[in-house]
Amino acid sequence: MAAISESAMTGDRVKKGGRRAVLARLMKYFLLHKCKVAAAFLLMLASNLFALIGPWLSGLAIDAIAADAVDLAAVQRYCIWMAGFYVLSSAFAYLLTVLMIRLSQSIVKSMRQDVFDKILRLPVAVTDRMQAGDLINRISYDIDTVNASLSNDILQAATSVVTVVGAFVGMAATAPVMLPVLLVTVPVAVVVTVVRSRTVRPLFRKRSAKLAELNGFSEEMLSGIKTIKAYGREAPVTQKFRARNTEAVDAYYAADYYGSLIGPAVNFVNNLGMVLISTAGAFLYLYGIVSLGNISSFLLYSRRFSGPINEYANIMGEIQSALAAAERVFRLMDAPEERADDPSARTLRAVQGAVAFEHVRFSYDGETEVIRDLSFSVSPGQTVAIVGPTGAGKTTLVNLMMRFYDPQAGEILLDGVPIGQYTRKSLRAAFTMVLQDTWLFEGTVYENIAYGKEGASYEEVMAAAKAAHVSDFVHMLPAGYDTPVTDGGVNLSKGQRQLITIARAMLSPAKMLILDEATSNVDTRTELLIRDAMAKLTQGRTSFIIAHRLTTVVGADLILVVKDGDVVERGTHAALLARGGFYKEIYSAQFE
């Protein structure tokens, strides 16, 4: 778990041994599509070799032209062949692109699904600590990087190898005497490549980092624009921005300073090749050692030859970051899942709703105990109100009952049996809940209510909607029950969202209820509706309510006063008031 949160911070370098493991694992995905991979390889080979035949044919054609009498028939023939091979080569290249996209998409699709399913299977203890942004990064950005690499870089790398080897063979075949020219151009190309990966790439990384820092700063400051203006602090904040801005543009310039070398340098390598080939060629031609066609072919091959060498650094860099991205994805896939149910675990059926905590101890981080030696018991159908200051461990009780977390010591019993002896699925199915952050998903109002019960009928949904007063406002929505619920959208107020979650909970046949009352203020009328809906919801259910409303507290069968991880007081409202302890104190502080 720690590894996961840590890994989010690590950069884009993978250690040597890890790299091989990641590669092997990626290969496994590939091997699922053996035929496509083989076809891709063949297409790549054919497309590149055909393209390499062109310069050879054009050399032959030029020789036919340069002959004492131009052999027009031969030139025609060569040109038609040339056109044919080039067209075929391009056609194959496109087919290859299509094939690679299909291949990489099917791999990426299954990777994304695997990651998503994994997220659903992770223990809540893990997902709680992972930022949504981190998960999103992996499922979109990281997998995209892997995808780009799968469909482009690998192909490019393979193409480069074929082209370099092919062009070299072509040069050697047309005019071996001119090969020494490469002794000049290749080293220059290599120097350019090295400069690029050693000097320029780190500068570009720094440039991105500085820019990200600047953007982070302006986003942060603009999010506080109201406060900055309220205190009249525009000038000093602008001063800080200026400093960061200068750093960012300087880093940009530093990268550009060396980066602007690359384009002209690559051109220079090409031009140098042309200078050497035409000068040397002219001499050799003068002495009749090479033909004009040879020079032309050699020139065309040499252009192809130096291209991939220059690309090499780029491709390697991209494959490097793709591997790092793949590793982050795999690390998430490897995170331990919720511990499997005990083999002897049984399905919880016919729930009564008697709950008992016996000397429960719990800590999230193994150091600070959030729950210290907690014991209490509740009879079926009772309503338990949990009150206390924020951060006192109220939500932890919920996490433990539903086994989102397991206690370090003690026992929680449901109907007299330790909850660890039930299957998680059946245990959770025994609860229905309404949480403070009203969770609605992208879907219609109807779908959001029906979510509460597998295969709920239309009538059932309508009944729940009516009982929870959703029917009171739904007709004011643009499409009634079919109105989509959007988070950015305007359509639902906080109170209405709450009513929908209550309707969803009502639909569930579960015998136990967990209710985290929202503190948010809603208008008086909605407040009354919510109160009424909640009262209906608690009927016939053993209810645990994290209470913020006086009415809830007063009407509860049992009030647990939680403070610093202990239940410091318990009893009914009247009894606790009479006692004059901590409950009395917070009660009067809040309601006096």
Added chain:
Amino acid sequence: MKRILAYLAPYKWRMALGFLIKALGTVAELVLPLIMSYMIDDVVPTGSVLALSLWGGAMLLAAVVALVGNVKANRMASKVARDTTERIRADLFEKTLSLSARQVDEATLPSLVSRLSSDTYNVHNMIGMMQRLGVRAPILLVGGVALTFAVDAVLALVLLVSVPVLALIVVLVTRKGVGLYTRLQRAADSMVRKVRDDHTGIRVIKALSKGEYESASFAAVNARVSSAESKAGMTMGVTNPLMNAVLNLGMAAVVLVGAYRVAGGNAMPGDIIAFTSYFSIILNAVISVSRIFVVLTRGGASAKRIADILALPCDLLPVEGTEEGDAAEVIRFENVSFSYGGAPALKNVSFSLKKGQSLGIIGATGSGKSTLVALLLRFYDADAGRVLLCGKDVRAYENQAFRKKFGVVFQSDFFMAASVRENIDFERGLCEEEIERAAKYAKADDFIRAHDGYDGMLTGRGANYSGGQKQRLLIARALAGSPEILVLDDSSSALDYRTDAALRQTLLTHLKDCTVVMIAQRISSVRFADRILVLDGGRAVGFGDDAALMRTCDVYRRIYASQHGAEGGEDGCDQ
């Protein structure tokens, strides 16, 4: 665009020099194939080794001039781009901070952020690229075509035919691609939303055993992303093979047509070899030009977005010549009405507060509480009526003098990723004593010391402190500047009851001269105030102390009943 171009004006001579150098380097490159064909067709037949060596040397010189010229010009261009962008960005940031609340509302924050980040980035790119490629590509294109015409007009025509074909391919594919990528972006957005949704709702999903359902619904989104991506990729993937095909077919055509020309005695074989070189130069230039168009379109749109902000007028400047009122009244609202553009948010609100009195404001969501504070702080100007502070119209104040009077804590207020001390100081240059005294008053000193001390860092949005602690830090920030008026917008909701009460006590004893304005949702938080303003749908429906309001204000009594429960009011729990 004009506004952005104006930023380039100071560098016009530097740019002109750069253009000249660039042009020189580019022309040198164009000369290379010309020399080559001359060597093969004219020098070789003379058999002069010296002449061949000299012309070879000339080619080498041209290649070096091309390298040096291009690098030098590129670097000069980068410098111009850097200096221009630095100024544009700094001016934009300064302007953004000076916008009035209404202007910010209209532009929206995310848009302002993206103007500062991606739009300035695009403009930076555009300025650099225009200087680098903007000169080079046209010279290569025009020069290349001119030279080929000089060498052999008929062969040049073959070339000219493929240029528009190539340009067409680039334009068509790019245009189609933009639509496809927009669709892909939309699909990707809904995938991200799904992941975010499920991450927040994971407890509900698990409790309802909805894993399989969620997995299936993700699979649908996933498939949509995949198919959109495939379509976009396959469309964009056409460009390279097709361009290669055009380029190579053109080359074959040059050789073929060349053969007839040579046979007819109208051309030399060396010309054909030179042509194959010109071919790739010219076609690369076409590709560069199309790239310039992409960058120019994007950069131009960005430049416009930046210029739009820079061109906004300065709102909320001090207004002169307003009559003075009673200086003993700290705050006075006179028939104030205001709307954000739609329905009125405040309707004809009047009240006044004497020095040393405290004010509580209560009402349901949307009743106008925060709007009232926004007008008091002059984030907006009232549509009608006026707001007076210490007898002077808020519009008549000079900004800094006005802001100094206030200490403010907003709902879900802002923390910088900086130390506790810096967050309390908030760029005001306060001394250590002031900061620590404020923290003590705000009941924050103890936990600051128990945590990491005043130099301990806050993470973004203060996530490493609890809700109650964050609010106390914000209150410390508000108190640190010894304000005359302390505005607390629902600032005690995350405090536990005892801290809340203790804080109230401190305000009463240590800050007697400070006027406290407190917005709250709970009646218990405002009952202590000397005056309570009850808002309902933008109207002031009650103003007075608790006892008076309980007697006279229906809305106040209703809020009381809803928070204390019907029975709460009767069984006398408000002892």
